[in-house]
Amino acid sequence: MPCQIKNPANIDLSSLGPHVNGMYDHFSQKFGFKKPPVMVFDSDPSNKANVLGKTAYYDPSSFEIHVYTDDRHPKDMLRSIAHELIHHRQNLEGRLNVGGYQGEGYYLKNEELKKLEQEAMKDGNETLREYEDGLKLKRNEQMSLKEWKNNELNQLLLKKFGILKESVENIEELSAREEQSDDRLQADEPTGREQGRLREEELEEAKGKYDDGDGKDEKCDYVDCKDNEEDDKEDVSESVEQLVKENRKLRLRIK
Numbered sequence: 740m741p742c743q744i745k746n747p748a749n750i751d752l753s754s755l756g757p758h759v760n761g762m763y764d765h766f767s768q769k770f771g772f773k774k775p776p777v778m779v780f781d782s783d784p785s786n787k788a789n790v791l792g793k794t795a796y797y798d799p800s801s802f803e804i805h806v807y808t809d810d811r812h813p814k815d816m817l818r819s820i821a822h823e824l825i826h827h828r829q830n831l832e833g834r835l836n837v838g839g840y841q842g843e844g845y846y847l848k849n850e851e852l853k854k855l856e857q858e859a860m861k862d863g864n865e866t867l868r869e870y871e872d873g874l875k876l877k878r879n880e881q882m883s884l885k886e887w888k889n890n891e892l893n894q895l896l897l898k899k900f901g902i903l904k905e906s907v908e909n910i911e912e913l914s915a916r917e918e919q920s921d922d923r924l925q926a927d928e929p930t931g932r933e934q935g936r937l938r939e940e941e942l943e944e945a946k947g948k949y950d951d952g953d954g955k956d957e958k959c960d961y962v963d964c965k966d967n968e969e970d971d972k973e974d975v976s977e978s979v980e981q982l983v984k985e986n987r988k989l990r991l992r993i994k
Contacts, residue, residue, distance in 0.1 A: 748782035795819035821863035
């Protein structure tokens, strides 16, 4: 059952109002209120100017919780409401009317009222904190669930359109293998001088494989050799180039 809210101070309750009822519901479930209080938001400029003035009070005869609103943070008003809700509990349980001195400074002069105040300070702050942390945990769970659903939807869409072809585990394993392969290649990668020497060796090796064995001018380059006919030179050139490419793929990567 929501509590009634009165707003003679005419403040904006668009953000505070839901928390007033939400907090009351939490207190009511915990303490079993049989009747809700009436929340009254007051404005009193004279009380505002008093540094030690009132922030709120509870009227046991009308079940009203009065909260002063002048220049106050919304959460500070919630703390005042939480404190007075414990006095409302005490009133419903018939423990609030203890008699004795109840004027200014009663906390130091009336031991029974002091105990009631201590209970209101302790239980009010603790229960407000429970309400606040409960909301934060619920919000985080909803956000986590939303992120999980979005991720699942994205995964399904990627798979449907053929963009995602590997599971996360396979992708991570493939990435690790590629990094290891890159490390090995970088370690074995030759310098510029070595690259030139290796290329010359490949060409010489290829030339030897296609030498006709006539023993003529073995030191000349196969491309510039004038003893071979033009068609033979073209065939040898293509074959050597293909062989060099195959050797390069198998032996090393030359940038």
